Amino acid sequence: MARSLGRIYKGFQRLGSLSSTQTQLRHPPTTVSVRGTTFVRTMVALPSLFFSKPRDFSLPNSSWGSEMMRLYEHYNSQCEVETEEGEKQEGPWRRLPSYNRFLKYATGKSADCDISLKIIQSKARLFTRNIRDPGAAFEYVLFVNSEEQKCMCIFQAGHLLEGPPGHVHGGAIATMIDTVTGTHATILSGPVMTANLNINYRRPIPLGSTVLLESSLDKKEGRKTFISCKVTSSDGSKLHTETTALFLSINFSQLLLGE
Amino acid sequence: MARSLGRIYKGFQRLGSLSSTQTQLRHPPTTVSVRGTTFVRTMVALPSLFFSKPRDFSLPNSSWGSEMMRLYEHYNSQCEVETEEGEKQEGPWRRLPSYNRFLKYATGKSADCDISLKIIQSKARLFTRNIRDPGAAFEYVLFVNSEEQKCMCIFQAGHLLEGPPGHVHGGAIATMIDTVTGTHATILSGPVMTANLNINYRRPIPLGSTVLLESSLDKKEGRKTFISCKVTSSDGSKLHTETTALFLSINFSQLLLGE
Numbered sequence: 001m002a003r004s005l006g007r008i009y010k011g012f013q014r015l016g017s018l019s020s021t022q023t024q025l026r027h028p029p030t031t032v033s034v035r036g037t038t039f040v041r042t043m044v045a046l047p048s049l050f051f052s053k054p055r056d057f058s059l060p061n062s063s064w065g066s067e068m069m070r071l072y073e074h075y076n077s078q079c080e081v082e083t084e085e086g087e088k089q090e091g092p093w094r095r096l097p098s099y100n101r102f103l104k105y106a107t108g109k110s111a112d113c114d115i116s117l118k119i120i121q122s123k124a125r126l127f128t129r130n131i132r133d134p135g136a137a138f139e140y141v142l143f144v145n146s147e148e149q150k151c152m153c154i155f156q157a158g159h160l161l162e163g164p165p166g167h168v169h170g171g172a173i174a175t176m177i178d179t180v181t182g183t184h185a186t187i188l189s190g191p192v193m194t195a196n197l198n199i200n201y202r203r204p205i206p207l208g209s210t211v212l213l214e215s216s217l218d219k220k221e222g223r224k225t226f227i228s229c230k231v232t233s234s235d236g237s238k239l240h241t242e243t244t245a246l247f248l249s250i251n252f253s254q255l256l257l258g259e
Numbered sequence: 260m261a262r263s264l265g266r267i268y269k270g271f272q273r274l275g276s277l278s279s280t281q282t283q284l285r286h287p288p289t290t291v292s293v294r295g296t297t298f299v300r301t302m303v304a305l306p307s308l309f310f311s312k313p314r315d316f317s318l319p320n321s322s323w324g325s326e327m328m329r330l331y332e333h334y335n336s337q338c339e340v341e342t343e344e345g346e347k348q349e350g351p352w353r354r355l356p357s358y359n360r361f362l363k364y365a366t367g368k369s370a371d372c373d374i375s376l377k378i379i380q381s382k383a384r385l386f387t388r389n390i391r392d393p394g395a396a397f398e399y400v401l402f403v404n405s406e407e408q409k410c411m412c413i414f415q416a417g418h419l420l421e422g423p424p425g426h427v428h429g430g431a432i433a434t435m436i437d438t439v440t441g442t443h444a445t446i447l448s449g450p451v452m453t454a455n456l457n458i459n460y461r462r463p464i465p466l467g468s469t470v471l472l473e474s475s476l477d478k479k480e481g482r483k484t485f486i487s488c489k490v491t492s493s494d495g496s497k498l499h500t501e502t503t504a505l506f507l508s509i510n511f512s513q514l515l516l517g518e
Contacts, residue, residue, distance in 0.1 A: 123418045124466060127428035130396070130419040136382075137389070159382045160389035163437075169386035170437040170453045175430025178422075182429070194429045198457045207383060 058098035058142065063135025064156060067210040067234045071154045075143040093152075096142040096183070100129030128179055136160045138172070142180060144187060151184035153213040154234075157205060168205040173231065176213060177243050181227040184215040185247035189225045192247035199243045210234045223249040317357035317401065322394025323415060326469040326493045330413045334402040352411075355401040355442070359388030387438055395419045397431070401439065403446060410443035412472035413493075416464060427464040432490065435472060436502050440486040443474040444506035448484045451506035458502045469493045482508040 060072060081091040101124065131137040139156040155176050163169025178194060185192045205211055211231055218226040225247045231240040319331060340350040360383065390396040398415040414435050422428030437453060444451045464470055470490055477485040484506045490499040 124421040124425070125419050127420045127422060127431050130421075131390070160384050161386045162383045162389075163386055164452075166383070169434065170441070170456070171430065171434025172386050174433035174437065174456065174458075175428065178429040178433065193423075193463070194460050196457070196459050197429070197433065198455070199433075200455050201453050204452070 054099050054101070056097045057100060057129050058096065058140070061134040061139075063139060063158075065208075065210060068139065068154055068156045071210065071212070071234060072141055075152060075154070079143070092147060093143045093145050096144060098129065098140075098142070100126050100132075128175060131160060138176065140176065140179075142183060144184070146187075149188065149217040151180055151187070151215040153180045153215070154210065155213060155231075156210045157207055159207055162207060164204065166207055168207060168209070170199075170201060173201070173205065173241060174199055177229050177231070177241065177245070180213045180215050181229050181243070181245040182247065184217070185225045185227055185245070188217055189220065189247065189249055191250050191252040192225060193250045194245065195224075195248045196246040197243060198245070199241055201241050203238055203240050205231070205240050211240060212236065218244070225249070313358050313360070315356045316359060316388050317355065317399070320393040320398075322398060322417075324467075324469060327398065327413055327415045330469065330471070330493060331400055334411060334413070338402070351406060352402045352404050355403060357388065357399075357401070359385050359391075387434060390419060397435065399435065399438075401442060403443070405446075408447065408476040410439055410446070410474040412439045412474070413469065414472060414490075415469045416466055418466055421466060423463065425466055427466060427468070429458075429460060432460070432464065432500060433458055436488050436490070436500065436504070439472045439474045440488050440502070440504040441506065443476070444484045444486055444504070447476055448479065448506065448508050450509050450511040451484060452509045453504065454483075454507045455505040456502060457504070458500055460500050462497055462499050464490070464499050470499060471495065477503070484508070 060069060064072070075093050076095060078091045078093045079095055080088050082088055128138045128140070135156070136158045137160045139158060141154050143152045144150070145152070153176065157168045157172065161168050161172040163172065174197065177199060178197060181197075182192070182194055212234055213229055213231050215227055215229045218228050220226070227245045227247065229241075229243040229245060231243075232238060233240070319328060323331070334352050335354060337350045337352045338354055339347050341347055387397045387399070394415070395417045396419045398417060399412055401410060401412045403410050412435065416427045416431065420427050420431040422431065433456065436458060437456060440456075441451070441453055471493055472488055472490050474486055474488045477487050479485070486504045486506065488500075488502040488504060490502075491497060492499070
C-alpha cells in the first residue's frame with residue numbers, strides 16, 4: 001500500500017522552524033524520504049538524532065552479483081553526463097536513495113503545527129529493508145526518468161524470499177511491484193494510496209535472479225494515477241509478471257492522524 | 260506465487276523407499292509441508308537431519324496479543340468436538356501447522372525417481388517465516404473448513420512490515436493474501452500456480468493490528484481455480500481489502516526441474 005509524505009514534509013518544515021533552538025543540524029539533509037526513497041532536495045531542520053548517517057540501501061554492496069552491478073552501472077552512468085564542452089550536467093536518469101525507516105510521529109496539534117508535535121523513534125522498519133544481512137532478501141535500486149515518465153528498478157532476489165521451492169514468493173514480487181509503482185505514482189502525483197494492484201503472473205522467478213521492473217505512467221484522471229509495470233529477466237527476453245496499478249491522491253495527514 | 264508439492268511428495272515417497280538404508284526416521288512425520296503448511300497425514304521416510312523438531316510457527320507464542328489469542332482459541336476449539344456420548348471427534352475446522360523451510364532438491368533422474376535425487380539443505384527460508392523474532396513480522400495461523408470450502412487466517416502484523424508510516428506495507432498484505440488463497444487452492448485442487456491476484460485496497464491496516472483473512476472458493480473450471488479473499492478487522496466490521504485470485508493447476512515437477 002502506497003502513500004507519500006507530502007504533508008508530513010510540510011510538518012517537518014514547520015517543526016524545524018519551531019524547534020530550531022532545541023535541535024542541531026549535524027548532518028544537514030538535502031532530501032526527504034518517501035517510501036524509503038528520497039525525492040525532495042530541500043533543507044529541512046530536524047533533531048540531530050535522526051542524522052547519524054543512515055545507510056543508503058540502494059548503493060552497491062558485496063552481495064550484488066555481476067548482472068545487478070552491470071545494470072546498476074548502466075543506469076547510474078546516465079545520471080550525470082558530460083557536455084561537448086566537457087562540463088558535467090544532470091543526465092536523463094536519477095538514482096533514488098533508499099533507507100529502512102521513517103520518522104515516527106504521534107498525533108497532536110499546536111497553533112503552528114497541525115500535523116505532528118512529538119517525534120517518536122520506534123522499532124518499525126520499512127518492509128522491503130527489514131533485513132540488514134546483504135543479499136538475503138530484497139536488494140534493489142530505483143532509477144527515475146522524469147522526461148520519459150518511467151521508473152526502472154533492478155531487483156536481486158535473496159534466499160529469504162522463497163515461495164515455491166527455489167523460487168521467489170508471489171507476495172515478494174507483489175511487494176516489489178507495489179514499491180516501484182507506488183514510488184513512481186508519488187513522484188508523478190504527490191501523496192497517493194494504492195487502490196488496486198492487478199498482477200498477472202506469467203513465469204516464476206528463481207531465487208538469486210536479478211530482474212528488471214519497468215514502471216510506466218498510463219494516464220492521470222483527477223485523483224487517479226494509472227501505472228503499469230512489467231517484471232522481466234535482466235536482458236528483457238523473459239516476461240515474469242504484468243501489472244496494472246491504480247493510485248488515489250490523498251490528504252496524507254489523515255493517515256498520520258488515524259482519521 | 261503459489262505452487263504445491265503434490266509431485267514432490269510422490270518423489271519423497273520414492274526417495275524414502277530408495278534410501279531406507281541410508282536414512283533414519285528419528286521423528287516420524289505424519290504430514291507433508293506445502294507452502295509452509297501441512298496437509299498430508301502419511302508416513303514419509305526422510306533423512307533424520309530434517310526432523311530435529313522443526314518449529315511450528317502457527318502455534319501461539321508470547322508475542323500474540325489478546326485478539327490473536329481470542330480468535331485462535333475460537334477456531335482451535337472447533338478442531339475437535341465432543342459427541343453427546345462424550346467421545347472426541349474431528350470438528351469442522353483444522354489448524355494447519357506452518358514451517359519456515361522447504362527441503363531443497365537438485366535435479367536429476369534415475370530409474371526409480373523421475374523428480375529428484377539429491378537433497379540439499381540451503382539457506383532458503385519461506386518468505387513469510389524468514390524472521391524468527393516472535394511478533395516482529397508475520398504472525399499468522401490458518402484454519403481450513405473442508406465442508407464449507409473456506410480457509411480462515413488470523414494475522415497479526417509486526418513492526419517490520421511497515422509501508423506507509425505506522426501502517427502495513429501493501430506488499431505484506433498481498434503476501435498474506437497470496438499465502439492464504441494459494442494454500443486454499445492447493446487444498447482444493449492439488450498443485451497450483453498463482454496466475455492472477457487482483458487486490459482492491461479499501462482501508463490501511465495499522466501496524467500491530469490483528470486482522471482476519473477469509474478465503475472462499477468461487478468456482479473450478481478445468482485447470483482453473485477461482486478464489487476470493489477478504490481482509491477485515493478482527494470483529495469483521497471494517498473491510499481492509501477485497502481480492503479475486505486465479506490459480507492454475509500445474510505439473511509441479513516442471514518447476515523443480517526448471518523446465
